[in-house]
Amino acid sequence: MTAPILPALESTTSSQDTPIQLLSLSLAAGDELFALNLGHVREIVKTPHITPLPGALCHQLGLVALRGKLLSVFDLAALVLGKPGPTEGGVLIVSDFADTLRAYLVHGVETILRVDAAEIRPLEDDSMQSAEFIQGVLIKQNEKLVSLLDLA
Numbered sequence: 001m002t003a004p005i006l007p008a009l010e011s012t013t014s015s016q017d018t019p020i021q022l023l024s025l026s027l028a029a030g031d032e033l034f035a036l037n038l039g040h041v042r043e044i045v046k047t048p049h050i051t052p053l054p055g056a057l058c059h060q061l062g063l064v065a066l067r068g069k070l071l072s073v074f075d076l077a078a079l080v081l082g083k084p085g086p087t088e089g090g091v092l093i094v095s096d097f098a099d100t101l102r103a104y105l106v107h108g109v110e111t112i113l114r115v116d117a118a119e120i121r122p123l124e125d126d127s128m129q130s131a132e133f134i135q136g137v138l139i140k141q142n143e144k145l146v147s148l149l150d151l152a
Helices: 076-081 129-133
Strands: 020-029 032-037 041-046 060-064 070-074 091-097 100-106 108-116 136-140 144-149
Touching: 020 070, 020 076, 020 100, 032 076, 032 108, 060 100, 060 129, 070 076, 091 108
Parallel strands: 032 144, 070 100
Antiparallel strands: 020 032, 020 108, 041 091, 060 070, 091 100, 136 144
């Protein structure tokens, strides 16, 4: 299992005993809701033409040229859930992890979540394919389960 994106998740209070809050982008991929640390989101763009890569894995959709750079595009549903999502009508989330830009095709952007670190629960079944990408889970309004992603 990967280390948390923010080491602060191990402690739920700061020196002033105020809860640590994270800003995360809530998004839909497949039939699931996910949240990605907003600090790693560089931009959200309408999906441009994706040039397929011959022989690529099912979660690798291809390459896009964006602002003078070539970015690898991944189907987030296929990567995390193991089943490809629809490729039409989505948007690209461009992420920046350790100075590496990647684009993830998602099916919708919901909202920005303000999450108390204490609300994050560990993934109980780490045998799932997605376990390596899930930092924890949140239960938000209307009892919706939101998985906190770690795509680093």
